[in-house]
Amino acid sequence: MSLAECDRYLEEREQEHLEAIQEFLRIPSVSALPEHQGDVRRAAEWLADYLRRIGVPQVELLPTERNPVVFGAWHVDDAQPTAMIYGHYDVQPPDPLDLWTSPPFEPQVREDKLYARGASDDKGNVMVALQGVEALVRTQGRPPINLKFFFEGEEEIGSPSLPAFMPNHREKLACDFIISADGGQPSLDQPGVTLTAKGIAACQVNVRTADTDLHSGMFGAAVPNAAQVTAHLAASFHTPDGRVAVEGFYDRVRELSEEERAELAAAQASAGPYWEKVGAPALWGEPGYSPGERVAARPTLDINGIWSGFQGEGVKTVTPAEGHFKITCRLVADQDPEEILTLIERHVEKHCPPWATATVERFPGSARPFGIRRDHPALKTAMEVLEQIFGKPPVIARQGGTIPVAEIFQRELGADMVFFAFGTPDGNVHAPNESMRLESMRRGRRAYCAYLTALAK
Amino acid sequence: MSLAECDRYLEEREQEHLEAIQEFLRIPSVSALPEHQGDVRRAAEWLADYLRRIGVPQVELLPTERNPVVFGAWHVDDAQPTAMIYGHYDVQPPDPLDLWTSPPFEPQVREDKLYARGASDDKGNVMVALQGVEALVRTQGRPPINLKFFFEGEEEIGSPSLPAFMPNHREKLACDFIISADGGQPSLDQPGVTLTAKGIAACQVNVRTADTDLHSGMFGAAVPNAAQVTAHLAASFHTPDGRVAVEGFYDRVRELSEEERAELAAAQASAGPYWEKVGAPALWGEPGYSPGERVAARPTLDINGIWSGFQGEGVKTVTPAEGHFKITCRLVADQDPEEILTLIERHVEKHCPPWATATVERFPGSARPFGIRRDHPALKTAMEVLEQIFGKPPVIARQGGTIPVAEIFQRELGADMVFFAFGTPDGNVHAPNESMRLESMRRGRRAYCAYLTALAK
Structure with missing residues (x-):
């Protein structure tokens, strides 16, 4: 043949x-x-x-x-x-x-x-x-x-x-x-x-606390620090136990049936838990679901990059004036990417302290699940x-x-x-x-x- | 003459x-x-x-x-x-x-x-x-x-x-x-x-969650994210109201006398609050002290830079494996820079979650007040x-x-x-x-x- x-x-x-x-x-x-x-x-x-x-x-x-x-x-x-x-x-x-x-x-x-x-x-x-x-x-x-x-x-x-x-x-x-x-x-x-x-939604959060970077000795004790606000905002997106902390994020997510969980378990038993081989001290993610279930069928919010201030060698005694971080969300049925980005905007608005401004820049390329x-x-x-x-x-x-x-x-x-x-x-x-x-x-x-x-x- | x-x-x-x-x-x-x-x-x-x-x-x-x-x-x-x-x-x-x-x-x-x-x-x-x-x-x-x-x-x-x-x-x-x-x-x-x-103490915190950066779709839901851990750790150094959250940080600080506060106020009244001219939406710092008192006589912990993952244009769907941030502390009498760095090490040890490792790299150039x-x-x-x-x-x-x-x-x-x-x-x-x-x-x-x-x- x-x-x-x-x-x-x-x-x-x-x-x-x-x-x-x-x-x-x-x-x-x-x-x-x-x-x-x-x-x-x-x-x-x-x-x-x-x-x-x-x-x-x-x-x-x-x-x-x-x-x-x-x-x-x-x-x-x-x-x-x-x-x-x-x-x-x-x-x-x-x-x-x-x-x-x-x-x-x-x-x-x-x-x-x-x-x-x-x-x-x-x-x-x-x-x-x-x-x-x-x-x-x-x-x-x-x-x-x-x-x-x-x-x-x-x-x-x-x-x-x-x-x-x-x-x-x-x-x-x-x-x-x-x-x-x-x-x-x-x-x-x-x-x-x-x-x-999974679907995807992507954006960047831009933080500003002053017109320009400042000397930490002359200003650091009096004015806000963009690196600190950026860290605070980026950290606010997850609860300590690993859930996405954006209000409404899970509202449209279809729960897995017992049958679907069994099918997933079978699929993953044979594939093997490849995520255990990446050198992580421990696995991490939304509680109540196995790592495999999370990868396959639960939505996530991932910070893909964060930066503010001085990144060179050694010491620079600067109080940074701006900071940034990038977010992508992996979405499952029936989440809508544009709606998720709106929820993220609301989250940033709610968590940005009054001593900083933060804007959300939506990236093109959203996709539904x-x-x-x-x-x-x-x-x-x-x-x-x-x-x-x-x-x-x-x-x-x-x-x-x-x-x-x-x-x-x-x-x-x-x-x-x-x-x-x-x-x-x-x-x-x-x-x-x-x-x-x-x-x-x-x-x-x-x-x-x-x-x-x-x-x- | x-x-x-x-x-x-x-x-x-x-x-x-x-x-x-x-x-x-x-x-x-x-x-x-x-x-x-x-x-x-x-x-x-x-x-x-x-x-x-x-x-x-x-x-x-x-x-x-x-x-x-x-x-x-x-x-x-x-x-x-x-x-x-x-x-x-x-x-x-x-x-x-x-x-x-x-x-x-x-x-x-x-x-x-x-x-x-x-x-x-x-x-x-x-x-x-x-x-x-x-x-x-x-x-x-x-x-x-x-x-x-x-x-x-x-x-x-x-x-x-x-x-x-x-x-x-x-x-x-x-x-x-x-x-x-x-x-x-x-x-x-x-x-x-x-x-x-002021005196100074400087260090860098290095965070690691995996051997290498990973695809956020295949791994993001299962493994820890270094950008998120880095943000969490960096944010842990201050209380929401603006105090340094490192245990013992203020223990050796000499409180200002009423006389000293008056002298400072006089000095600053004439100098003018230059920190109000930097474009910050609001001032920020340790509660209980005026901005001038904080700059002059209160110790601070400043994050001078933070970085993890992708910083280029647009979107990269990556789960970062490492992150970093730089700290300098401005110290007042009778704080000791080496002791402060030890307190920071303890803080990092206490706040680093079990799904990451974090090390503190001390920089040379500490100075007493x-x-x-x-x-x-x-x-x-x-x-x-x-x-x-x-x-x-x-x-x-x-x-x-x-x-x-x-x-x-x-x-x-x-x-x-x-x-x-x-x-x-x-x-x-x-x-x-x-x-x-x-x-x-x-x-x-x-x-x-x-x-x-x-x-x-």
Whole structure:
């Protein structure tokens, strides 16, 4: 049967495929940093070229307000369904740079892992999907179903351009469902499918206590200190026992049923508590829920950064005049990101002392939580294929992360998303020394061959 | 009389004197930043040259563990007292750079003020003293009393090398009292002398919650967040009403007598509440004391900087693994800096939650609080001269700032310090747009001529 041919093709091309991934990873397409604007564009063009090399007949860069969408289409048969493969070519900023063993944009293989920013999230996963498609095309002349490709360049900043982009491209993007090459597997040995992903809301709080930084000896005893107000405000967002202290934050959250808790426990028992391997002196979070339940199905408020005053070496006797901190919230059904940001604004207003001013700056890229129904045919097929590839049935998981487009696609195209990606939780995504296992890549390419084949009627 | 000659000399040389100050200010001698090591050395050499130009017969750079002391001696008469003029040639870091109207190391005169980092603190004040000495020397052939000069290069980092340096140079530095060219006047019209200066203790708290920064979606709900722990710890150092919350912090503090409070109120009524002009929405500090009492005579704990996680533009969905904040305490009699740092360590130990580790890194440069007795002859003479120059009697002030050497000189040489410097509180010392009024400079040079003359027996 044809899959054996695919396997042989992939085995023969493994080195070549790895080199192509490394070439892609060398482009520092950091969407959050304006100085990398040109690199982001270069990554888009590189990816479009790769689609053309595979043989995709229609490839184009669709402009958005910011970074282009790399789009491709290959219609093979009216009788077959149309799947659109989704992923992103932008990456997270690499800092702190000094914690990387090898430089983030100089990919390096060590002990069966490829290290680089984007190795897992998401360039590695995107390339694995495309190299699976390539194997089908080279061995069978064409893909078994109709394919579209949609690779965006703003996922790591919350896909801010997509809400305006989608309504203008409904026809071009029309499809039966989406296959996401962004996501991952619970472990190297345990497959999983995703039932939900969290929403997100992001903002920055800006604090000011004086016109300018002041000498702490002449002023510190008399005037407010922005570093202290910033710390006080940032600390006010959680109760001592770990709940989010923003009034109304949990009001719309759907409680887990006993059945859902059992399913989650099963999913996590097999995946293993990866969060125990990060060197934390103890776990921490909302009381009343297991760490796994919290990651999968409870909303959080995370302070991603805080800064005020002097950060250099040694001593500077200054009373800082301004301070800042960044917040992201991970949201679950039925929380609404804009409503959450309004609650945060109210919280800041209530907790800012009269000797300071504090403003909340909303960031674009809010996303509602996402969910797919349990009996969706493309989800069921994915589960069958994963069982075949991994040799055991997939667990049904709920993602702690956010795929903003999942909810946008659902709303704008009426198309549900099946997550079909192959990174593992030890891949340090969004952190120094990001990696992807070569074994995950091999398995991922084969899985794409099998999945697209199985989806054909 | 000779002072009229001095005045004429100073009037004629005013432009030349200003240019010399500007030349000195162009050297970015930032002692806190290792990259300015060479500039610090250059400033020391420049200052030694200036002493030689005045005619000081013995000038040398005395090496310390870090930055040299610029030393000079001019013995004129065994029957006269020996005064040692103290100051420093190092400056604070200039950041944040974007808040400066003109670059910090390109001095600029605007509306009778000279703007530059160090314009007041302390290069401007040092030069004013030396140009006063120069006027005496040029008009009378020699200074009226025996002089020594001691200009250090580590004041802005807490004079860490001096405690080890002093015991080895007791003979060379022997003097009857010290005149400090570091300090200032309460206002342009109101003279003042300093009775006390605060001590200082400095440290940095380092927080860690995991081996590496983590993806907030995959880990944020399960593991601790270093930015949040850092904010919590930093916020724990003050009670909501503004007292320092470190147990035992106030135990050794001498309470002000009613008489002292009245004296302080008088001093501050004339100086004016300069802390009200910094753009703070409200004043803030320890309850039960006026802002002026707090600045003058109450100890404080100041957070000078805090940082953790992502500080770039936009959003990064990261759970930070480490955080830091810097503390300085301003101390009053009879607090002991090392004991205070021990209390801070205990506080951190007590308030650090079990899901994080926190360590306290003590910075060198602790200083005990300083005080001079009210009837010291050099202090009384200074008060008479200031009354003559300003036309009104000086107030007796207590400095909110710290001059570590004041206490070191007292301990090591048995010599008390008289503060005799001419910057004003609107000079933005340690902040952007530092300046010194040209009028203060003129008055300062004349005051030095008069003071050194009056000190002669």
